[in-house]
Amino acid sequence: MNYDAFEIQRYAVVDVIKEKILSETTLNAWAEFVLTKYRNKELKKSEIGQKGTVSENVRGDFIYWLNPDSSDKITKECLIFLNNIREELNRVFFLNLKKLESHLTVYPPGGVYEKHLDVFKAQTPHSLQRKVSLILYLNQDMKPSDKGELVLYDHNNKAIEEVYPQFGRLVYFLSEEFPHEVRATLNRERISLTAWFLG
DSSP states (O other), X not given: OOHHHHHHHSEEEXXXXXXXXXXXXXXXXXHHHHHHHHHTTOSEEOOBXXXXXXXXXXXXXXXXXXXXXXXXXXXXXXXXXXXXXXXHHHHHHOOOOOEEEEEEEEEOTTOOEEEEOSOOOOSSTTOOOEEEEEEEEOOTTOOGGGBOOEEEEXXXXXXXXXXXXXXXXXXXXXXXXXXXXXXXXXXXXXXXXXXXXXX
């Protein structure tokens, strides 16, 4: 999981296929699952902020929240995978991550998510907050011309990393430290598993 990079940079990029964390077969099954639901109009239009405002100019994706009570095989697989990562981050970095939120995501061509942080103002002093953000890309056969990069910024508004949405690439970072944006894809949908670990 490239823990050395995460310890130094507070973000890391991993190829889960090369690292033998997940197989191509598993990733393809997850992608097909969410694409089928997207084509059947079962995904929800994304919202922004705690008030749940819809603004396609700011955020243009469609999402399928992963419910821990679901009985479907793909949801269970995704949540087992994510909880294993949460437990491993706790073991290595003592982050005290207690729960996760996650959804499968489809950005249609032209869909963006403008620069933002993944944290909200705490509801109460003891509210759990997003500590680590994670994205796993599920697109087969993406080409550089398809675009759709994730761009991480520092707090001086300087772009420090562009992550191309390559099949099997996973990026994770401290939620409070990195403003980021999703650039538009030009020719096809951009598919991912997105999660936040809370503590």
